[in-house]
Amino acid sequence: MINKKAVVKAGLLLTAIATQGSVQADDKLQTILTNLQPSLFAPNTVSTNQFEYGSSLSPDGKKFAFVRALARFEHSAIVISHKLGDTWQTPKLLPFSGEFHDTNPYFSKDSNIFYFTSRRPVEGAGTGGFKMWQVSFNGDQFGKPKLVPGKINGGHNVIYPTVHTNKDIYFSSVIEGAKGGMDLFVSKYHPDGYGAPIEITELNTTKSDADPELSTDGKLMFYTSTRAGGLGHYDLHVSVKQKDGKWGEPINLGEKINSRAMDSDPILSADGNTLFFSSDKNPEVKAVKDYQALLQRQKSIHNGLMNIYRVDITELNKYLRSKI
Known part of the structure; x- marks a missing residue:
């Protein structure tokens, strides 16, 4: 019994x-x-007292493109810094940028194509929202920008696109019928042009979800969100792809990376062990006693404008992959 x-x-x-x-x-x-220890990336060269965000590291780790902008994202241009030895050099304006509102640079992982978004005029359509553009490059020689073909460019903005190794493009936008404000989408590659945006429903919320970045093998997605449980603004999260092909429950990256300010624009190194991100966190706010001290604070790197940070996520990478 x-x-x-x-x-x-x-x-x-x-x-x-x-x-x-x-x-x-x-x-x-x-x-x-x-135990994560983020730090300013290339202080006084890339991260300065100006407004920097939206970066991309070339696959060989020797070129770093990012955005210099006016306050409130009113206008921006794309610049590039080259690594000489262990030192990042003074940035230069990319030859096709500066006249129009250009942003969201991205080096392709497996070819000599550089992507970005822009409000520059489209032939027959005039100026309007952010469209996705591509330009060929060889070393420091850049070609003429061309509109990325297909339905990825429609009646919606394309915000912070990531081009995966299979050429699918992940991006964020506000598209009628999706779940929230800003949402995550993927546009599938086809030789004749990209397909219509597909909503990533398992990650989107009724809040804003944006700025996707995939690991090289497509198993991890880093992105930013105002979803519940954050520290008060956009927080960086990571999701692991499940065996059924769906994205798993997002993990908030915690208060060492996130803050009450805006933490966004995640980007990975080629090996996936370094995470770059943008933030307007201001960890050095101190009282000032006179006008000169006030001016000095405004001239400092930590003056409330966005900067670019880097953090070693080797252990996090190992932990997340143990769950796959």
């Missing part, structure tokens, strides 16, 4: 063990997030 009390006791013990394992996993993740 089966001892029902013994079965119940064994069941409770297994539940306790499973719960303990879950708690340990959560504790490990929390420790990893707590």
Whole structure:
């Protein structure tokens, strides 16, 4: 005869063990997030007292493109810094940028194509929202920008696009019928032109979800969101692709990276172990006693304008991949 009390006791013990394992996993993740140490990227060269955001690192790690903007994102241009030895050099304006409102640079991972978004005029359509453009490059030689073909460019803005290794484009936009304000989408590659945007429903919320960046193998997606549970503004999150092909429950990257300010524009190094992001966090706010001190604070890097940060996420990368 089966001892029902013994079965119940064994069941409770297994539940306790499973719960303990879950708690340990959560504790490990929390420790990893707590140990993250973000720092300003190339201070006084890339990160300055000006308004910088929206970066992209070339696959060889020797070119760093980013955006210099006016306050409130009123106008922006794309600049590039080259690495000489261990030092990043003074940025230069890209030859096709500066006249129009250009933003969101992106180096393709497997070809000599450079992408960006812009409000520059489109033949037959005039100026309008942000469209996605591409330009060929070879070393420091850039060609003439061309509109990315297909339905990715429609009656919507294309914001912070990421071009995956299979050439699919992930981006954010406000498109009627989607779940929230700003939402995440993917436009599938086809040789004749990109397909219509497909909503990434498992990650979108009724809040704003934006700025997707995929790992090279497509298993991890970093993005920013105002979803519930954050620190008060846009927070960086990561999601792991599940066995069924859907994206898993997002993980907030914690208070070492996120702040009450805007934390956005995630970008990965080629090996996936370094995360770059933009933030207008201001960790050095101090009282001032006179006008000169006030001016000095406004001239400092931490003056409330956006800067670009980098953080080693090697341990986080290992942890997330252990869940795949």
